[in-house]
Amino acid sequence: MSEIAVAVVGLRVTYGSLSVVRDVDFDLPVGGALCLVGENGAGKSTVLRCVTGLVEPTAGSVRVFGAPPDGTAAFWRRVVATVEQPGWYAGLTVREHVELVRLAGGGDPADGRVYDLLKVLGLHDLGDGTPDRLSSGERQRLLLAAALARPADLLVLDEPEQRLDAAIRPVVAGLLREHLAGGGSLLLASHDPAFVAVLGCPVLKLHSGSPLPQTADGPAPDGTGPVGDGASVSGGPV
Numbered sequence: 037m038s039e040i041a042v043a044v045v046g047l048r049v050t051y052g053s054l055s056v057v058r059d060v061d062f063d064l065p066v067g068g069a070l071c072l073v074g075e076n077g078a079g080k081s082t083v084l085r086c087v088t089g090l091v092e093p094t095a096g097s098v099r100v101f102g103a104p105p106d107g108t109a110a111f112w113r114r115v116v117a118t119v120e121q122p123g124w125y126a127g128l129t130v131r132e133h134v135e136l137v138r139l140a141g142g143g144d145p146a147d148g149r150v151y152d153l154l155k156v157l158g159l160h161d162l163g164d165g166t167p168d169r170l171s172s173g174e175r176q177r178l179l180l181a182a183a184l185a186r187p188a189d190l191l192v193l194d195e196p197e198q199r200l201d202a203a204i205r206p207v208v209a210g211l212l213r214e215h216l217a218g219g220g221s222l223l224l225a226s227h228d229p230a231f232v233a234v235l236g237c238p239v240l241k242l243h244s245g246s247p248l249p250q251t252a253d254g255p256a257p258d259g260t261g262p263v264g265d266g267a268s269v270s271g272g273p274v
């Protein structure tokens with residue numbers, strides 16, 4: 037039996053009388069990927085925030101590598117998430133931000149990984165500027181470069197494709213496939229079916245907070261097929 041990176045059972049989140057997530061169950065195996073899809077307000081970000089411990093479930097359980105997401109340094113050493121608005125350090129350049137994250141993650145900022153990420157994400161020529169000078173799409177590229185700059189056992193990405201132009205989306209999908217090929221796990225939310233298809237991972241569709249009973253882990257239109265172990269999901273009532 038494969039090891040489980042994320043196990044979500046009977047997840048429910050309620051704000052006052054508003055039920056925003058209901059009966060969400062899934063297992064994400066180590067080395068596997070799962071993409072949450074669904075309309076605005078479907079509950080995708082809320083689920084991701086529960087998995088990272090930023091939202092406390094009203095009911096149900098979330099376990100990440102066998103333990104509740106507890107927000108400790110040990111937890112965040114294994115998990116990299118882009119589920120919150122990023123903040124940038126005044127005075128640090130684009131390159132220095134990515135180098136800082138690489139260094140903090142125990143990596144060598146000069147080993148070529150930072151260079152490669154900036155290059156492939158089209159930030160190399162902007163590396164000496166500061167994030168406040170970047171366009172919104174360039175800032176999203178920087179967020180992803182920083183997320184990928186340190187080793188992570190689990191990536192939790194909320195709409196990584198947002199504000200990216202069509203040309204760079206497959207590049208990002210390729211970087212995420214590299215993460216999976218290296219044995220990492222990936223949980224994300226997305227609004228872009230083409231991006232999800234290139235990624236080739238199973239999807240869990242949410243509607244008004246509830247899972248729709250379906251999986252879609254067949255081969256992607258480009259023939260890439262699913263990467264890593266498939267996630268198992270179970271749909272609840274619509």
Ligand SMILES: Nc1ncnc2c1ncn2[C@@H]1O[C@H](COP(=O)(O)OP(=O)(O)OP(=O)(O)O)[C@@H](O)[C@H]1O
Pocket residue numbers: 051054056074075076077078079080081082083
């Ligand atoms: N702190 C909160 N208090 C009350 N309601 C909230 C809170 N956070 C989220 N919601 C509501 O929960 C619902 C689900 O929000 P969520 O951000 O999870 O949706 P989403 O699927 O990620 O949407 P989008 O695609 O627009 O990002 C929405 O109706 C939202 O208004």
